[in-house]
Amino acid sequence: MDELESASPAGGGTGSVRPRLEDVAERVGLSTASVSLVLRGVPGPSERTRQRVLKAAAELGYRPDRTASALASRRSRLLGVMVDVHSPFHAELVEHLHTAAEEVGYDLVLSALTRTRDENTAVETLLAFRCEALILLGPVAPASALAALDRKAPVISVGRRIAGADLDVVRTADDDGVGQIVGHLVGLGHRAIAHVDGGKGVIATDRRRGYREAMRHHGLDERISVLRGDNTEAAGEQAGRQLLESGDLPTAVVAYNDQSAIGLVTAFRRAGIDVPGAVSVVGYDDDTLSRLGSFHLTTVSQNAEEQARQAVAAAVERLDRGRTAAREIVLAPTLVVRGTTAPPR
Amino acid sequence: MDELESASPAGGGTGSVRPRLEDVAERVGLSTASVSLVLRGVPGPSERTRQRVLKAAAELGYRPDRTASALASRRSRLLGVMVDVHSPFHAELVEHLHTAAEEVGYDLVLSALTRTRDENTAVETLLAFRCEALILLGPVAPASALAALDRKAPVISVGRRIAGADLDVVRTADDDGVGQIVGHLVGLGHRAIAHVDGGKGVIATDRRRGYREAMRHHGLDERISVLRGDNTEAAGEQAGRQLLESGDLPTAVVAYNDQSAIGLVTAFRRAGIDVPGAVSVVGYDDDTLSRLGSFHLTTVSQNAEEQARQAVAAAVERLDRGRTAAREIVLAPTLVVRGTTAPPR
DNA sequence: CAACTCCCTTAAAGCGCTTTAAGTGCTGGT
DNA sequence: ACCAGCACTTAAAGCGCTTTAAGGGAGTTG
Numbered sequence: 001m002d003e004l005e006s007a008s009p010a011g012g013g014t015g016s017v018r019p020r021l022e023d024v025a026e027r028v029g030l031s032t033a034s035v036s037l038v039l040r041g042v043p044g045p046s047e048r049t050r051q052r053v054l055k056a057a058a059e060l061g062y063r064p065d066r067t068a069s070a071l072a073s074r075r076s077r078l079l080g081v082m083v084d085v086h087s088p089f090h091a092e093l094v095e096h097l098h099t100a101a102e103e104v105g106y107d108l109v110l111s112a113l114t115r116t117r118d119e120n121t122a123v124e125t126l127l128a129f130r131c132e133a134l135i136l137l138g139p140v141a142p143a144s145a146l147a148a149l150d151r152k153a154p155v156i157s158v159g160r161r162i163a164g165a166d167l168d169v170v171r172t173a174d175d176d177g178v179g180q181i182v183g184h185l186v187g188l189g190h191r192a193i194a195h196v197d198g199g200k201g202v203i204a205t206d207r208r209r210g211y212r213e214a215m216r217h218h219g220l221d222e223r224i225s226v227l228r229g230d231n232t233e234a235a236g237e238q239a240g241r242q243l244l245e246s247g248d249l250p251t252a253v254v255a256y257n258d259q260s261a262i263g264l265v266t267a268f269r270r271a272g273i274d275v276p277g278a279v280s281v282v283g284y285d286d287d288t289l290s291r292l293g294s295f296h297l298t299t300v301s302q303n304a305e306e307q308a309r310q311a312v313a314a315a316v317e318r319l320d321r322g323r324t325a326a327r328e329i330v331l332a333p334t335l336v337v338r339g340t341t342a343p344p345r
Numbered sequence: 346m347d348e349l350e351s352a353s354p355a356g357g358g359t360g361s362v363r364p365r366l367e368d369v370a371e372r373v374g375l376s377t378a379s380v381s382l383v384l385r386g387v388p389g390p391s392e393r394t395r396q397r398v399l400k401a402a403a404e405l406g407y408r409p410d411r412t413a414s415a416l417a418s419r420r421s422r423l424l425g426v427m428v429d430v431h432s433p434f435h436a437e438l439v440e441h442l443h444t445a446a447e448e449v450g451y452d453l454v455l456s457a458l459t460r461t462r463d464e465n466t467a468v469e470t471l472l473a474f475r476c477e478a479l480i481l482l483g484p485v486a487p488a489s490a491l492a493a494l495d496r497k498a499p500v501i502s503v504g505r506r507i508a509g510a511d512l513d514v515v516r517t518a519d520d521d522g523v524g525q526i527v528g529h530l531v532g533l534g535h536r537a538i539a540h541v542d543g544g545k546g547v548i549a550t551d552r553r554r555g556y557r558e559a560m561r562h563h564g565l566d567e568r569i570s571v572l573r574g575d576n577t578e579a580a581g582e583q584a585g586r587q588l589l590e591s592g593d594l595p596t597a598v599v600a601y602n603d604q605s606a607i608g609l610v611t612a613f614r615r616a617g618i619d620v621p622g623a624v625s626v627v628g629y630d631d632d633t634l635s636r637l638g639s640f641h642l643t644t645v646s647q648n649a650e651e652q653a654r655q656a657v658a659a660a661v662e663r664l665d666r667g668r669t670a671a672r673e674i675v676l677a678p679t680l681v682v683r684g685t686t687a688p689p690r
Numbered sequence: 691c692a693a694c695t696c697c698c699t700t701a702a703a704g705c706g707c708t709t710t711a712a713g714t715g716c717t718g719g720t
Numbered sequence: 721a722c723c724a725g726c727a728c729t730t731a732a733a734g735c736g737c738t739t740t741a742a743g744g745g746a747g748t749t750g
Binding site for chain 2: 735736737738739740
């Protein structure tokens with residue numbers, strides 16, 4: 001398993017220059033133009049030329065210089081991805097984006113969101129790299145800002161719906177997902193079902209609405225109860241404590257996401273309340289955390305792979321097929337029933 | 346909070362060309378050379394010129410084209426980072442690498458390791474981007490391959506010691522870290538301390554050795570017990586079950602990393618064994634998982650921030666200050682006592 | 691006032707590639 | 721013989737920037 005082994009036989013110290021197109025051309029006695037054509041698989045060169053060039057390139061361990069070709073072709077074949085490095089769900093998306101992009105001949109450049117690096121900075125970096133399209137995972141910037149950005153490069157918002165703005169969106173139907181959760185709980189016999197929301201973002205809003213509508217749909221208008229939260233474990237714990245102190249514990253709690261759900265489970269268990277024996281808890285995202293053995297969380301899968309594939313496809317349509325009309329792709333989420341839901345006590 | 350708002354007043358559709366150096370030059374009636382000098386902060390241009398250029402650049406919303414400047418200067422000012430997208434610890438490192446790199450005027454390009462993307466591919470991508478140095482997080486490739494790679498671009502191995510090979514390493518003293526853990530446990534009164542290892546990698550080897558040596562140091566040679574594991578939660582759970590079935594439960598278990606430790610905790614708790622009441626469990630890395638409220642794992646911090654800073658510093662020394670001799674920077678790990686360790690029953 | 695400095699500014703030559711118009715040498719038809 | 725047509729091949733002009741040697745103007749000096 002000799003990884004990192006490179007084709008280059010040279011390896012002559014940091015000083016050794018890497019072979020250029022010209023070196024390959026010289027070796028076969030052709031022009032750089034021909035070599036370029038062959039290497040890019042453009043039709044034209046004869047079979048004989050093709051073979052010789054390929055051979056020479058391999059022997060020299062030639063790797064085209066992306067920088068130069070990007071400059072010359074005015075195409076970077078780069079997709080910029082803005083990602084929250086702390087989100088397990090984003091990690092999953094990135095993984096699938098990588099494979100999807102590779103399949104269509106694009107590369108990814110990741111720009112991480114951190115405590116000191118906001119969406120603005122992250123996106124600027126992407127633009128400076130000349131990314132041809134921007135795939136933003138759960139952006140929080142206002143629609144107007146995203147629309148403005150879209151004028152510089154096609155923007156694909158993943159996971160977040162953009163009200164009215166004229167740009168591509170790939171997401172799952174969050175309200176539907178929460179609807180499925182509520183349906184599942186009602187099916188188990190629950191009626192006192194609370195929701196710990198995710199704050200003020202668009203995604204949180206959709207999920208909250210999904211909860212409300214589903215409750216109403218099941219004739220549980222009276223039982224609607226929304227606690228304030230966010231996307232962290234801490235918020236879940238906090239909400240859990242609040243619920244415990246209120247003395248009026250619901251029989252099931254629907255959290256904004258898996259992290260929040262885990263916080264809830266933790267708070268309950270610490271208080272000696274069995275999950276799902278005494279309270280059922282449901283998350284959202286089906287991320288790595290939810291699969292941890294000690295939680296085994298019932299949750300909703302957003303189908304990261306399909307979303308990634310669609311996002312890349314959307315970018316490619318814009319870039320290579322000249323689509324200009326915005327498209328919104330809404331995927332159906334699927335309920336994943338695991339171990340934190342059971343009939344009410 | 347209008348994120349993504351760009352300085353560009355233009356925003357004229359995808360078709361609008363972004364301003365070039367020449368446009369700025371034209372606007373102030375100077376040559377591109379002068380503008381370039383000003384924008385890069387090179388001494389020479391007069392104060393007056395400086396001001397005018399800066400103003401014009403701002404007005405046009407000019408952003409230099411990295412691609413072009415990289416090509417022209419033969420310097421990309423890019424550090425390539427190979428990262429396992431699924432490791433919470435890597436996520437943390439990346440965050441700090443970003444800030445550290447930014448401070449010294451470099452940018453990061455991340456290449457993610459995934460199920461279908463091995464170290465080889467990841468590194469090739471980095472090289473194609475013309476990264477000037479490669480920061481590899483916990484590489485598993487053989488030392489010889491890394492050494493070969495180092496001939497193309499300075500390689501900095503983070504977290505993993507490289508036997509003999511002549512390249513930079515930034516890591517913490519893993520054996521010492523585990524030594525501290527064992528010391529802590531012995532101090533609490535434990536004697537039956539088992540270790541669930543991390544498999545065959547170099548890091549795992551060091552930690553295992555650290556465990557053995559520490560046990561011997563405390564006169565516990567007879568109690569040395571190493572179970573096979575890896576870096577996953579599943580391995581921890583598996584080891585936990587094995588321990589339970591053996592009927593000879595130790596009073597404390599030292600896991601290879603936090604994920605594995607969490608598996609152990611899960612297995613124990615599921616079997617009704619209290620942690621830390623009946624068994625103490627310790628992890629390693631101090632990653633996000635270990636801080637989850639429901640685990641609150643005692644662990645060892647590898648000081649991600651300092652490692653990141655040192656890694657970037659090492660790269661900069663090589664690139665900007667011409668250092669050629671390899672350097673190994675070994676940081677001291679620090680024990681983080683949280684809630685999964687207590688005196689033995 | 692010519693000769694020298696200093697300071698600033700710029701012309702021009704690339705960086706390693708892509709791209710397209712313009713070859714070049716064939717074959718074959720007339 | 722001549723030209724059309726075909727199948728390749730290549731010269732040359734950039735892409736947007738950096739870099740360096742050379743240029744120009746104002747101030748000093750003898």
